[in-house]
Amino acid sequence: MTNKIHFGWFSQCAGPIGFDSPNATEGADWREPEMYQKMAQICENGKFDFALFADHLGISVDSGNRIDTHVEQGVTVCHDSTVLAATVAAHTKHLGVGTTMSTSLTLPYQLARQISSLDHLTKGRVAWNIVTSYSKGAFDNFGYDSVPEHDARYDQADEFMDLCCQLWGSWEKDAVVMDKASGLFADPDKVKPIHFKGNYYKSAGPLNMVPPAAGRPVMIQAGSSNRGMEFASRWADAVIVAKQTVEDMKKYYDSLKEMARKYGRKPEEVKVLFIIKPIFAATEELAAQKAAEPVSDNELHRAITQLSHRMNFDLSKLELDEPVPVMNEKGITGGQTTLSRHQTAGHRPTLREIATREVVGNNLNITGTPEQVADQLQQIMETIGGDGFVLRVNPHEHGYMQEFVDTVVPVLQQRGAIRQQYTGDTLRDNLLEF
Ligand SMILES: Cc1cc2nc3c(=O)[nH]c(=O)nc-3n(C[C@H](O)[C@H](O)[C@H](O)COP(=O)(O)O)c2cc1C
Known part of the structure; x- marks a missing residue:
């Protein structure tokens, strides 16, 4: 099968980011909702599981503590992803909507409540x-x-998760009665304070919002370090990760599933989704031509700024065409x-090579006709054992996503490799469908 x-x-x-790309949809304005809603609708037509919006809570600084480069390039200027996810959910029916929220810079009570609301308002389609x-x-x-420090943030995040789970557990499943005859809303015996006291947080509870119908929301994580994987395997329903080789993908996949087992979880409860952006065209020659297109200097320098931001380390001081030194992680x-x-x-690789890969996003170099791309995607999944892919596509690029859904998706559907219709009502149902 x-x-x-x-x-x-x-x-x-x-x-x-991407407003100046030759692939940006004419007239798309990143400040307005239509750009995201339209993209999400395309994904829903392709029967994707979810759309996930990244988020950042400040404009990054360079090693001289200046914001100028980031402002010039628009790096880390972005919408609040929770507000955006709600806007997108209102214009889709089945697609999951993911918001990015920080355990270090949000309070657990606030987050547990906000996500609970969104879970109900999206009818079970939200992911955190x-x-x-x-x-x-x-x-x-x-x-x-x-x-x-890196690992200390994950320690704090573990406690954050403990507290959120307790807040979501502060209402028993059948606490809400809503009996019209007696006027009883909820059974007070089934809604309890939690009196949480940890190393970082204190909270009385209970939540003043009914928890997600499934007890907790779908949770996604993107940690690739050992500590990040420990965290993800304990809490996440899906992990998104970028790897450059099938061997590295397989290694990550096997390790994460093994770690999940250690936490008493079934490996299939944690989906591993690899970040890709295949290059495809009607013929192999055209696809090869597309793959050979040079990236502009603007794109290259913006990618270096993005990478520096993501590492919290200023890469702009390194030589562009020298192999990047191996750093003490x-x-x-x-x-x-x-x-x-x-x-x-x-x-x-040199910094130029790494930044170019970052711009193109074609991890694993998946290139060819829609059939060839479908072949490669299936082969990769067969080698690794599952579970899927995340297309990292700029929201300005409707044309790319539309073409993927119009050409690659039908091939995979005909082969029975992706769903033809949504069968579940919630994002969790869809993630656990296969
Ligand atoms: C694909 C991907 C998406 C991410 N999205 C965000 C984001 O939107 N906001 C953020 O603050 N961190 C984001 N991160 C950072 C990770 O959540 C994580 O904190 C970071 O990679 C450091 O952990 P690690 O060393 O375990 O990988 C992302 C990371 C990856 C790989």
């Missing part, structure tokens, strides 16, 4: 992308003197595998 593949859309920037935040600009905005306060995932066995 053919393995079924999940697809999601990951919008790495719900902001201006759990991040710990890493940028100095963000921590500066929230009154911190420094960015907490423990010293990186942002994404610890941002560079090392490119430094695969026997290859030490």
Whole structure:
């Protein structure tokens, strides 16, 4: 039997990045809702599981503590992803909508309540992308003197999750009665304070909103470091991750599923979704031509700014055409595998190569006709064992997504490799469908 593949859309920037791309839809304005709603509707037509919006809580700074480069390039200028997810949910019916919220820069009560509301208002379609935040600009905005250390943020996040789960558990499943005859809304014996006291947080509870119908929302995570994987395997329903080789993908997939087992979870409860952006065209020659198109200097420098932001380390000081040195990852306060995932066995790429890959986004170099791309996607999934892919596409690029849904998706559907129709009512149903 053919393995079924999940697809999601990951919008790495719900902001201006991409406004100047030759592939941007004419007239698309990142400040207005239609750009995102239209893209989400295309994904829903392709029967994707979800759209996920990244988020950042401040304009990043460079090593000289200046914001200028980031402002010039629009890096980390973006919508509040929770507001955006609600706007998109109102214009879709089946597609999951993911918002990114920070465990370091939000209070657990506030987040548990907000997500509970969204879960009901979207009828079970919301997902929370759990991040710990890493940028100095963000921590500066929230009154911190420094960015907490990488692993310590995950320790705090574990306690944050414990508290959220207790708040979501503060209402028993059958607490709400809503009996019209007696006027009884809810049974007070089934709604209890939690009196949580931890190392970082205190909260009395119970939540003043009914928890998500499934007990907790769908949770997504994107940690690739060892500590990040520990965290993800404990809490996440889906993990999104970028890898450069099938071997690295398989290694990540197997390790994460094994870690999930350690936490008493079934491996199939944690979906691993790999970030890709295949290049496809009607003929192999045209696809090869597209793949050979050079990236502009603007795109290249913006990618370096984005990578620097993601690592919390200013890469602009490195030589563009020298192999990037292998760094001590423990010293990186942002994404610890941002560079090392490119430094695969026997290859030490230059900064130009890494930034170019970042612009193109074609991890694993999946290129060809729609049939050839479908072949490659299926082969990768067969080698790894599952579970699916996330297309990292800029929200300005409707044309790319429309073409993917019009050409690659039907091939995969005909082969029984992706769903023809949504069968579940909620995002969780769809994620657990196969
Ligand atoms: C695909 C992807 C998307 C991410 N999206 C965000 C985001 O929107 N906001 C954010 O603050 N961090 C984001 N992150 C950062 C991660 O959540 C994580 O904090 C970071 O990668 C550091 O953890 P690690 O060293 O375990 O990978 C993202 C990371 C990846 C790989």
